[in-house]
Amino acid sequence: MAANVSSPAVVNISDLRLLAKKRLPRMVFDYIDSGADREQTLDENCTAFNEILFRPRCAVATPTTDLGISVLDQKFQLPFLLAPVGSSRLFYPKGEIVASREAGVAGTGYTLSTLSGCRLEEVKQATSCPAWYQLYLLGGRDVALKTIERAKSAGFSAIVVTIDTPVSGLRERDLRNGTKELLSRNPVKMFPYLAQILVKPCWMTQWLSDGGLMSFPNVELDSGPMGYTEIGPALEASVVTWEDLKWIKEAWQGKIVVKGVHIGDDAKKAIDLGVDAVVVSNHGARQLDSVAPTIRVLPEFVKAVNGKIDVLLDGGIRRGSDVVKALCLGANGVLIGRAYAYGLGAAGGPGVARAIEILKTDVLRTMKLLGCSSVNDLNQSYITIPDNWT
Ligand code: FNR
Numbered sequence: 001m002a003a004n005v006s007s008p009a010v011v012n013i014s015d016l017r018l019l020a021k022k023r024l025p026r027m028v029f030d031y032i033d034s035g036a037d038r039e040q041t042l043d044e045n046c047t048a049f050n051e052i053l054f055r056p057r058c059a060v061a062t063p064t065t066d067l068g069i070s071v072l073d074q075k076f077q078l079p080f081l082l083a084p085v086g087s088s089r090l091f092y093p094k095g096e097i098v099a100s101r102e103a104g105v106a107g108t109g110y111t112l113s114t115l116s117g118c119r120l121e122e123v124k125q126a127t128s129c130p131a132w133y134q135l136y137l138l139g140g141r142d143v144a145l146k147t148i149e150r151a152k153s154a155g156f157s158a159i160v161v162t163i164d165t166p167v168s169g170l171r172e173r174d175l176r177n178g179t180k181e182l183l184s185r186n187p188v189k190m191f192p193y194l195a196q197i198l199v200k201p202c203w204m205t206q207w208l209s210d211g212g213l214m215s216f217p218n219v220e221l222d223s224g225p226m227g228y229t230e231i232g233p234a235l236e237a238s239v240v241t242w243e244d245l246k247w248i249k250e251a252w253q254g255k256i257v258v259k260g261v262h263i264g265d266d267a268k269k270a271i272d273l274g275v276d277a278v279v280v281s282n283h284g285a286r287q288l289d290s291v292a293p294t295i296r297v298l299p300e301f302v303k304a305v306n307g308k309i310d311v312l313l314d315g316g317i318r319r320g321s322d323v324v325k326a327l328c329l330g331a332n333g334v335l336i337g338r339a340y341a342y343g344l345g346a347a348g349g350p351g352v353a354r355a356i357e358i359l360k361t362d363v364l365r366t367m368k369l370l371g372c373s374s375v376n377d378l379n380q381s382y383i384t385i386p387d388n389w390t
Contacts, residue, residue, distance in 0.1 A: 002351070012358060020343075024200065026177055026196040027196055030171075034286070036169035037170055037290070040290050048296050051389075054366075054369075055382055068375070069375060072277055074130045076107065078106060078356070082099060082108065082111060089116070090214070098344065110131045112133050114219060131155075143220060147218050150218070157254070158276070159252045166239040171286065177196065178193030213228065242269055249273070257279060257312070261278050276310065277311070302330035311330065312334060314334060324370070328379060329383070
């Protein structure tokens, strides 16, 4: 059963996380929740925000507070957009369509992962706001070119090329849960791990009624859509390099975002290649562990970019005050991943809407308490950061 996310007990994103944990089989919840290796960066992506302190201007009235941003010359009513989250259809029936619809209702953007269980055309159609398509080169260049054409015809307004996935990160919880075995369709391999699914009959019924084990309809191989177990090897066989950006740009002929940059030098490479925006991201701490939390490297990044292109940030955003801190440090906007994925896993559309509402209300309150009437006026004078961050 979907959780009641409008209950007064659901106050913050951690509450949605617990509801998702209740509804989902352990393997699905851990797929959302976990990070790579010892999960050091997973933890620090969130806790690094605690090191930034606010410097509010008091006795300032802000009767209207503007939360809208413009990124890639596209307008959004909120300063946060939804990040690409693969396999969302496992969390809730038609998960990607449901999430993109709720993003549109809230007036913000949705980014569709290549690893979507829903067709990109249907996802785009579901939202009234701009949607971006996140590209992996799974299956090789010809497969990607077909998808790029489809994304263009469907009306996606940017391609987001993720560059931090030359191989899947080590997610120990997935190994312990037998995720690979459960997705193998081999009953003998699946058997030792089945109990975690059988104890969630409501999730299982909904999942089966949505078609059960999905494939990836936007990765069209000659043999049909790519299957689950093919993803790992396909990622390794299709590492995205800076060289690839040239032909992707040529084929797309529109706005290009590079997602997964950590160091200022890579920002310069992106600018030289004519990229329109970068996302400072460590893939939600799911790839290389022990990298710096994203908010910590944002100042280096903003300095390197020097206003030439838009800078977005993701990683560890669980409160509206985190969004505001990133904007103070110079991000043009942020992406949220787990924050809405927990909502989707807890209750589908109402869960995503509740996650967005929680963060929006937080941002609004934080702005008023800071004495600032537009997110576009935020700057470093509203915060103190540790000396060694600059
Ligand atoms: C992701 N992320 C991701 N990124 C991407 O470029 N393509 C993808 O398919 C996925 N899939 C994915 C699945 C799940 C379950 C998660 C949690 C994340 C990374 C995502 O876009 C984003 O970078 C992080 O989620 C941001 O960190 P937070 O907000 O989750 O802490």
